[in-house]
Every structure is written in C-alpha cells, then in structure tokens.
Amino acid sequence: MTPVMKQRERVLSEDEIRRVWKAMDDESPLITTLFRVRLLTAQRGGE
Numbered sequence: 001m002t003p004v005m006k007q008r009e010r011v012l013s014e015d016e017i018r019r020v021w022k023a024m025d026d027e028s029p030l031i032t033t034l035f036r037v038r039l040l041t042a043q044r045g046g047e
C-alpha cells in the first residue's frame with residue numbers, strides 16, 4: 001500500500017531561508033550540502 005502524503009500549506013519565507021542557509025555554515029560539509037539541496041529542490045523528508 002502506498003503511504004498517503006499530507007498536503008502542506010506552510011512555506012519558508014525568504015528571511016527564514018536565508019537564516020537556515022547561513023546557519024549551515026557551522027555544520028559539516030556533508031550536512032550543509034544535504035540541507036541546501038533540500039532547500040533548493042523543496043524536497044521533504046522521505047521523498
């Protein structure tokens with residue numbers, strides 16, 4: 001059986017994206033890359 005995906009209405013504001021992007025500077029290169037790709041592609045966990 002295919003899991004049902006929940007619809008999401010909430011999106012990050014430009015300011016929130018900037019803050020998350022900047023916060024990633026303090027993380028390991030792998031984690032930084034993973035989170036930035038997710039931000040750029042709007043990918044959710046499990047997709």
